Amino acid sequence: MLRKVIMADLKDEIKDNNEEKEVISRNFIEQAIDKDLAEGVYSEVVTRFPPEPNGYLHIGHAKSIILNSGLAEEYHGTFHLRFDDTNPTKEKTEYVNSIVEDVRWLGADFGGQVLFASDYFDKMYECAVMLIKKGKAFVCDLTAEEIREYRGTLTEPGKNSPYRDRSVEENLKLFEEMKEGKYPDGSKVLRAKIDMASPNINMRDPVIYRVARMSHHNTGDKWCIYPMYDFAHPIEDAIEHITHSICTLEFEDHRPLYDWVVRECEFDPAPRQIEFAKLYLTNVITGKRYIKKLVEDGVVDGWDDPRLVTISALRRRGFTPESIRRFVTLCGVSKSDSSVDYAMLEYCIREDLKLKRARISAVLDPIRLVIDNYPEGVTEELEVVNNAENEELGSRKVPFSRELVIEREDFMIEPPKKYFRMFPGNEVRLMNAYFVTCTGYETDENGNVTVVHATYDPASRGGNSPDGRKVKGTIHWVNAATAVRATVRLYENLVDEEKGKLNDDGTINFNPNSLTVCENCYIEPTVAGAKAYESFQFVRNGFFCVDVKDSTPEHLVFNRIVSLKSSFKI
Ligand code: ATP
Ligand code: MG
Numbered sequence: 428m429l430r431k432v433i434m435a436d437l438k439d440e441i442k443d444n445n446e447e448k449e450v451i452s453r454n455f456i457e458q459a460i461d462k463d464l465a466e467g468v469y470s471e472v473v474t475r476f477p478p479e480p481n482g483y484l485h486i487g488h489a490k491s492i493i494l495n496s497g498l499a500e501e502y503h504g505t506f507h508l509r510f511d512d513t514n515p516t517k518e519k520t521e522y523v524n525s526i527v528e529d530v531r532w533l534g535a536d537f538g539g540q541v542l543f544a545s546d547y548f549d550k551m552y553e554c555a556v557m558l559i560k561k562g563k564a565f566v567c568d569l570t571a572e573e574i575r576e577y578r579g580t581l582t583e584p585g586k587n588s589p590y591r592d593r594s595v596e597e598n599l600k601l602f603e604e605m606k607e608g609k610y611p612d613g614s615k616v617l618r619a620k621i622d623m624a625s626p627n628i629n630m631r632d633p634v635i636y637r638v639a640r641m642s643h644h645n646t647g648d649k650w651c652i653y654p655m656y657d658f659a660h661p662i663e664d665a666i667e668h669i670t671h672s673i674c675t676l677e678f679e680d681h682r683p684l685y686d687w688v689v690r691e692c693e694f695d696p697a698p699r700q701i702e703f704a705k706l707y708l709t710n711v712i713t714g715k716r717y718i719k720k721l722v723e724d725g726v727v728d729g730w731d732d733p734r735l736v737t738i739s740a741l742r743r744r745g746f747t748p749e750s751i752r753r754f755v756t757l758c759g760v761s762k763s764d765s766s767v768d769y770a771m772l773e774y775c776i777r778e779d780l781k782l783k784r785a786r787i788s789a790v791l792d793p794i795r796l797v798i799d800n801y802p803e804g805v806t807e808e809l810e811v812v813n814n815a816e817n818e819e820l821g822s823r824k825v826p827f828s829r830e831l832v833i834e835r836e837d838f839m840i841e842p843p844k845k846y847f848r849m850f851p852g853n854e855v856r857l858m859n860a861y862f863v864t865c866t867g868y869e870t871d872e873n874g875n876v877t878v879v880h881a882t883y884d885p886a887s888r889g890g891n892s893p894d895g896r897k898v899k900g901t902i903h904w905v906n907a908a909t910a911v912r913a914t915v916r917l918y919e920n921l922v923d924e925e926k927g928k929l930n931d932d933g934t935i936n937f938n939p940n941s942l943t944v945c946e947n948c949y950i951e952p953t954v955a956g957a958k959a960y961e962s963f964q965f966v967r968n969g970f971f972c973v974d975v976k977d978s979t980p981e982h983l984v985f986n987r988i989v990s991l992k993s994s995f996k997i
Contacts, residue, residue, distance in 0.1 A: 454760045456701055460671055469670040472504030477511045480522035482715035483730040483737040484529045490706040493755040495673055496535035507667055508537035512545045513659045515643040529738040534748050544663045545645040551654045551662050554692040555617055555636055559598045563691050565591055566601040567618045578631050584624035585631045605638050608651045612638050629684045661685045665694035672700045707766040710922045711736055733986045734921045734941050745962045745972025745988035750776040773989045780970050785813035785820055788903045789950040789965035791915050793832035800882040801829040811859045825951055826906045827860050832949045837902040838879050847900035855900040862887035862898055903966045910949035913983040917943040
């Protein structure tokens with residue numbers, strides 16, 4: 428993994444430096460395209476992303492979108508967004524809309540035109556008729572179960588259907604009657620006539636059309652026969668003049684059928700299928716089917732629950748398109764399945780936001796701090812730089828007064844060794860403000876600390892040592908009276924990483940701490956009026972984003988995008 432990462436990064440740098448192209452290692456898809464162009468197989472590059480609108484897109488789809496649109500861009504070609512909506516049962520307009528939004532947000536340029544496979548139903552029907560006329564397809568009356576039995580196994584050849592030798596005329600008539608609704612659902616299918624003894628099971632007279640009375644989100648009740656995926660997909664690609672039809676590895680064994688359909692339906696030029704490995708994240712649930720179940724079971728709060736890795740969830744959590752692109756580039760493309768650590772995704776968003784966002788103070792678990800020698804009723808303003816690593820972000824004024832809040836964990840009555848923050852008698856720096864010395868504390872009847880007392884050194888304004896004396900601890904704080912009171916949500920992995928993703932019975936091990944809600948947070952007034960998707964660094968706590976669903980101007984709700992600590996290094 429590490430090696431791949433370094434290669435990809437290197438590649439970027441080389442590109443950035445505009446050095447010679449030869450140095451760049453090209454992935455196997457680019458190599459195949461280079462060869463096709465050099466040999467004149469194609470004169471341009473047309474790619475597509477063909478989602479089935481049966482759920483929301485996830486990070487794996489982002490990889491496919493960025494790969495396909497990236498290739499089109501690299502070769503000055505065209506990229507299509509086409510819905511593979513040939514299976515009406517599971518498809519919904521809600522999914523279509525979310526998918527278009529996600530593809531746009533990722534910045535993939537599909538030329539503004541959204542295509543639908545269902546717009547090609549007429550052409551697919553014509554192709555089927557053509558196959559029948561050529562003696563390459565037949566209507567079969569076997570039940571689904573019988574078809575399965577006749578199919579054979581990996582080690583045994585299949586048996587011909589007794590309906591295989593129907594005449595062309597009879598097949599044409601029956602197929603038309605299937606279309607006209609004369610036969611009940613499931614009673615007849617159209618099958619390609621290929622080879623029941625083929626070592627590739629996909630080539631054993633696959634079903635290409637079925638009778639199914641289902642309303643389609645696009646074509647309504649016009650059709651009661653629907654094409655099967657393996658028949659429809661190559662035709663969709665061919666109609667759109669796709670040159671390189673890039674899909675995931677599970678379709679490798681379907682490629683001979685893909686080629687057969689394109690050839691027998693006499694498309695020229697023929698699109699070419701190339702497979703690559705799916706993107707998996709270790710201990711993270713990808714896969715529409717599984718995510719859908721989490722949504723339906725109410726384990727998460729919708730498809731965009733920030734703990735998921737759907738694109739809408741990542742956006743809601745505060746990930747940027749740039750961070751996802753960077754992640755996909757770092758992953759590279761490969762021919763063998765592997766799993767990437769979620770920490771790499773976190774690394775990418777941290778890197779993206781590090782220099783772009785102001786670093787401000789937010790106290791998530793507050794405890795009062797009273798500076799007893801600071802004048803009552805006075806509020807001063809301290810000038811604070813927004814991002815010490817990026818001067819361009821300028822500075823802001825932050826209020827300071829006698830009553831502040833600090834993080835509860837930044838005070839201890841009896842500190843362990845190497846604890847350099849607040850404890851009675853200890854001096855610390857209040858970040859960007861003053862040196863303060865802890866003078867005492869108050870507790871409630873249960874012994875919980877309610878207030879910490881301190882005195883400040885006016886000569887240390889700005890947090891600078893007045894006389895060269897050093898303090899070991901620096902803690903952040905927020906002025907209590909002027910703070911914005913907000914809710915902050917912290918996330919951990921949805922899956923229990925210790926126990927692993929799945930139990931033997933297929934159920935998921937959930938992490939009971941995947942969501943922590945901090946209701947009583949104090950944030951410096953800089954965030955007042957922050958809008959949905961706006962993000963900030965809260966010093967020491969991480970990067971946070973205003974939630975699009977639950978935040979209101981009166982009460983802000985933030986999601987933690989990522990903490991500042993990293994276990995991932997390049
Ligand atoms: P899932 O397995 O999550 O249900 P899918 O493959 O059924 O996804 P489709 O809508 O059929 O989803 O896929 C659209 C495109 O996205 C396909 O070309 C598919 O190969 C690609 N794709 C899906 N999952 C991944 C993944 N994890 N990594 C890379 N590409 C993917
Ligand atoms: Mg699918």
